[in-house]
Amino acid sequence: MTDKETSALIETLKANNEELLKQVALLTEQVAYLTQKLYGESSEKRVVNPDQLSFFEEDKASQDDEDLPSHYRNYYL
Numbered sequence: 001m002t003d004k005e006t007s008a009l010i011e012t013l014k015a016n017n018e019e020l021l022k023q024v025a026l027l028t029e030q031v032a033y034l035t036q037k038l039y040g041e042s043s044e045k046r047v048v049n050p051d052q053l054s055f056f057e058e059d060k061a062s063q064d065d066e067d068l069p070s071h072y073r074n075y076y077l
Contacts, residue, residue: 001009
């Protein structure tokens with residue numbers, strides 16, 4: 001191989017290497033984005049109906065039971 005051919009081959013390999021590095025960077029970015037979409041926090045907002053009971057709020061009925069006679073409190077608990 002001549003020096004000219006070697007230089008041309010080296011330039012071709014450098015260009016190929018740069019293109020592959022760009023593809024790797026793009027694919028890495030896509031993987032990070034899709035991983036975030038799959039496993040990251042959701043931005044959905046939960047609409048709460050004030051008339052609906054919740055498992056996560058304190059039981060308001062227990063506070064209202066104080067007004068009931070004891071035999072009713074035991075029956076409804």
